[in-house]
Amino acid sequence: MKEHVILVDTHDHSIGEMEKMEAHLKGELHRALSILVFNDQGEILLQQRAFSKYHTPGLWSNTACSHPRPGEDSLEAATRRLREEMGFTTELSGSFEFIYKAHFDNGLIEHEYDHVFFGTFNGIPVLNPEEANAYKWVKPADLMEDMRSAPEKYTVWFRIIMEKWKKDFLNCLPKKLFIQITLIQ
Numbered sequence: 001m002k003e004h005v006i007l008v009d010t011h012d013h014s015i016g017e018m019e020k021m022e023a024h025l026k027g028e029l030h031r032a033l034s035i036l037v038f039n040d041q042g043e044i045l046l047q048q049r050a051f052s053k054y055h056t057p058g059l060w061s062n063t064a065c066s067h068p069r070p071g072e073d074s075l076e077a078a079t080r081r082l083r084e085e086m087g088f089t090t091e092l093s094g095s096f097e098f099i100y101k102a103h104f105d106n107g108l109i110e111h112e113y114d115h116v117f118f119g120t121f122n123g124i125p126v127l128n129p130e131e132a133n134a135y136k137w138v139k140p141a142d143l144m145e146d147m148r149s150a151p152e153k154y155t156v157w158f159r160i161i162m163e164k165w166k167k168d169f170l171n172c173l174p175k176k177l178f179i180q181i182t183l184i185q
Contacts, residue, residue: 005030005067008113010099017070024055027101027109030067033078034161035117037063037090043137045121047086049155050133055104058133061155074115082119086135087126090119098164102156116161 003020008031023030037045045063049056064085068077075092083089095118101111125135138146140162147154147162 003067004070005032006070007031010113012097012113020067021054021108024108024110027103027111029099029111029113031074032067032110032112032114032157033065033074033081033117034062034114034157035064035078035082035092035119036161036165037082037086037119037121039120039122039137041137041139043139044143045086045125046136046138046143047127047132048134048136050129050131052130055106055108055110056155059155060153061158062161064131065157075117078115078117085128085131087128088121088123090121092117092119096164098160100157100160110157112157114157114161 004017005020005023006014007016007018007023007028009015010029012031018028018030039045046060047063048060049058051057064078064082066077066081068074075094078092079089082092095116097113097115099113101109103109127135144162147159151159
C-alpha cells in the first residue's frame with residue numbers, strides 16, 4: 001500500500017493529499033515532523049538513517065522523522081514514528097515549525113512544512129533496521145561543532161533544526177526540558 005502525505009500551504013493549512021513519492025518527485029509542499037529526544041545528561045539521541053532509505057541514506061539525523069498520514073495529527077504521527085523507528089515512546093511536546101526545500105542527487109525534492117517535537121528518554125532504543133542503521137547520544141555543543149566541520153554527514157533538515165535551536169534556544173525547548181538541560185550544563 002502506498003503512503004500518502006498531506007499537502008499544505010505556507011500556513012500549514014491542508015489543501016489535499018498525494019502519494020509520498022509523487023510529492024517528492026514534484027517538490028510539493030507537504031506536512032512533516034521531526035523529533036529530538038534528550039536524556040537526563042542533556043544529550044541528543046541521533047539516528048543514522050538506514051542505507052536503504054530512498055534519500056539521504058547513511059546520514060546522521062534527529063531521533064526520528066516522518067510525515068503524518070491523512071487524517072492523523074502531527075503529534076500522533078510523531079509518537080507512532082518514534083515507536084516504529086526507535087522502538088520506544090515518550091511524552092512529546094511541540095516546539096516550532098519551519099519550511100524548507102532541498103534537492104537531492106537522485107532527483108527527489110523535500111519541500112516540507114516541518115513540525116519539531118521534543119521529548120526525553122533514558123533507555124536503550126531498539127532500532128528498526130529499515131529506518132535506522134545506528135544511534136548515538138551526543139552533547140549539543142559537540143554536535144554543533146561536528147556539524148560545522150562536517151555538515152555533509154547530517155541531513156539538511158536536521159542542520160536547519162539545530163541552527164534554529166541554537167539561535168532561539170529559550171523559545172524552542174519546552175520549559176521542563178529546558179530546565180533539565182540547563183541544570184546539567
